[in-house]
Amino acid sequence: MRKVVQCDRSPQPVAVAVGVTIVVAMATFSACQTPPRPPSDLIAKGKNLFFNETFKGNGRTCGTCHRAEANLSINPAFIATLPPNDPLFVAEFNPDLKKNFENPKLMRQFALILENLDGFEDLEKQFVMRGVPHVLSLRTSVNSPQGPRTGWSGDGAPGDGSLRSFATGAVIQHFPKTLNRVAGVDFRLPTAEELDALEAFQLSLGRQQDVTLPLPLKGIVPKRGQEIFLDNSLGKCNLCHSNAGATANLGGGNIGNANFNTGVETLPDQPADLTGELVPPDDGFGKPGDGTFNTPPLVEAADTGPFFHNNAIETIEGAVAFYDGESFNNSPAGHTLAAADPEGVGIELDGTQIVAIAAFLRVMNALENIRQSIELLEASAQKRFMERQQAKELLKRAITETGDSIRVLKGGGLHPQAVAHLKKAKELAEDAACSIFSRHRLTEQAIEEQKNARNELVESSPARS
Amino acid sequence: MLKVLMQIGVIVAGLGGMTYAHGQQMTEMFIPVGQSPGVSDKSSLIGTIDSMDEKNRTVTVSAQSGVQTVGLTNRTKIWLDRSLLKAPNQSGTSADLQKGRKIEVKLEQGERKQVAEWVKVQLTEPGAGPGAAAK
Numbered sequence A: 001m002r003k004v005v006q007c008d009r010s011p012q013p014v015a016v017a018v019g020v021t022i023v024v025a026m027a028t029f030s031a032c033q034t035p036p037r038p039p040s041d042l043i044a045k046g047k048n049l050f051f052n053e054t055f056k057g058n059g060r061t062c063g064t065c066h067r068a069e070a071n072l073s074i075n076p077a078f079i080a081t082l083p084p085n086d087p088l089f090v091a092e093f094n095p096d097l098k099k100n101f102e103n104p105k106l107m108r109q110f111a112l113i114l115e116n117l118d119g120f121e122d123l124e125k126q127f128v129m130r131g132v133p134h135v136l137s138l139r140t141s142v143n144s145p146q147g148p149r150t151g152w153s154g155d156g157a158p159g160d161g162s163l164r165s166f167a168t169g170a171v172i173q174h175f176p177k178t179l180n181r182v183a184g185v186d187f188r189l190p191t192a193e194e195l196d197a198l199e200a201f202q203l204s205l206g207r208q209q210d211v212t213l214p215l216p217l218k219g220i221v222p223k224r225g226q227e228i229f230l231d232n233s234l235g236k237c238n239l240c241h242s243n244a245g246a247t248a249n250l251g252g253g254n255i256g257n258a259n260f261n262t263g264v265e266t267l268p269d270q271p272a273d274l275t276g277e278l279v280p281p282d283d284g285f286g287k288p289g290d291g292t293f294n295t296p297p298l299v300e301a302a303d304t305g306p307f308f309h310n311n312a313i314e315t316i317e318g319a320v321a322f323y324d325g326e327s328f329n330n331s332p333a334g335h336t337l338a339a340a341d342p343e344g345v346g347i348e349l350d351g352t353q354i355v356a357i358a359a360f361l362r363v364m365n366a367l368e369n370i371r372q373s374i375e376l377l378e379a380s381a382q383k384r385f386m387e388r389q390q391a392k393e394l395l396k397r398a399i400t401e402t403g404d405s406i407r408v409l410k411g412g413g414l415h416p417q418a419v420a421h422l423k424k425a426k427e428l429a430e431d432a433a434c435s436i437f438s439r440h441r442l443t444e445q446a447i448e449e450q451k452n453a454r455n456e457l458v459e460s461s462p463a464r465s
Numbered sequence B: 001m002l003k004v005l006m007q008i009g010v011i012v013a014g015l016g017g018m019t020y021a022h023g024q025q026m027t028e029m030f031i032p033v034g035q036s037p038g039v040s041d042k043s044s045l046i047g048t049i050d051s052m053d054e055k056n057r058t059v060t061v062s063a064q065s066g067v068q069t070v071g072l073t074n075r076t077k078i079w080l081d082r083s084l085l086k087a088p089n090q091s092g093t094s095a096d097l098q099k100g101r102k103i104e105v106k107l108e109q110g111e112r113k114q115v116a117e118w119v120k121v122q123l124t125e126p127g128a129g130p131g132a133a134a135k
Helices: A040-052 A087-093 A104-110 A163-174 A192-204 A220-230 A316-322 A332-340 A351-381 A385-411 A416-434 A439-457 B002-017
Strands: A113-115 A128-130 B045-053 B058-063 B066-071 B077-081 B102-107 B116-122
Touching: A040 A192, A087 A104, A163 A192, A220 A351, A316 A351, A351 A385, A351 A416, A351 A439, A385 A416, A385 A439, A416 A439, B045 B066, B058 B102
Parallel strands: B077 B116
Antiparallel strands: A113 A128, B045 B058, B045 B102, B058 B066, B102 B116
């Protein structure tokens, strides 16, 4: 379990630690004009609904699966820290939901959630098992010229298919008291005002705009990884993950978020399949499905695994290596890349190149975590003495983000000096959270350490300091 | 290189990059008449059934905006909204489109504007179920 502020014995849910993201993008991570933001009170209302509202259902909230303390997702290690009565495990203790609502074994082992994306007529056999995507940077990833794309296959919302409508579908799928799913009995549907607030909150999370690559990276391996990532004849990553985001630019301009069949479903030895549990094939978008899934952003990838819609791969290195494998290169997307390649090659990378791309993604993720940490620390430093509880919540969130930065860099053996600065920043933030009179000073020192860490990762410029 | 990339763009678009990102319909069946987010308050047709023409596969709806005839296809989903009876919603058939029942119709997008993508019929009579009229 991740370390949280040791002095905190208050019963405040960690969920409230998710701070409203402040739109002060650091120069490295901003190139475009920041889009207008909805009123802060609407975002605050949405945040409260997201983490606390059960909609008179089985006890779950949106935050049950999109955990504040787990990058708004869940993974097996995090799940292992939860008490048995956590609403995530409602299928284990609510007799009405014991069958055909979740598969507790796959949930605990692989963080897989049951979804009836192809209908509710045959609950025994007609379902798919999917991971929980984080909901960070949705403002940059949901839109496409064909309409909004929500969920793993881009068709997760009822109604008009928008992010605003997504919550209605989620309540019906994941919140019911019984599998009858009767509105007004097994749950209540969100009101129009609640949908507005939930949408505003979700759009406020994470990056508000895409990065502009290339970044002036310092590390030799991440720098080479960025080159390969951007090389449309080698890594080819940037074609579908433009600027390491979730939109595609295939040469004719940015086409927004797009769906592709990359062959993930054909991977051999998928962990869930190895259990012997029934895991029906996931046919992706539509009914019947066309085998396509939409493109997630990569900036946030390194600390939000496992990867792909079925949590098939645990590590970021493994996720990059997938594109060098047969499943991808024999897929419709892989064939397309090969058809357009002068030598007929889809994606062909060696081990060092795979690790280099992963190192680049790890550094990108750490930079985003540092950006968020600085925002949170600055917001905390602005809180007055009487607002110290709010300041502490912001500090706790910054501590979690900093822990993620350390983890993703250490996991790739990257930038030990930056890791040292981040550890110091984390200690200072923990001390600040416990301090009554030195909170401001300690927080300012933590911000400096964050900036020092950032300067180890990218060339510094006056605009960034 | 630009030519190659353009080629990729065209091919990939044909391979699924351009699938229409409409809302998935599976949870839609559990949403009562008049409550579909972004649809009921904007674009759907809500009224009462005037008549059902089985031969031509059309249903005529009397709505606030006037009387409108809508086509049904094999793709049109028909759902029975039994939420007022506190019973689970179900899939239905055109036999359930009985005169006087409240109905909501979502029309298909694009050129075929008079064709239903889905239809919800509100049932208020205890015991009413799928295909009740045909029994």
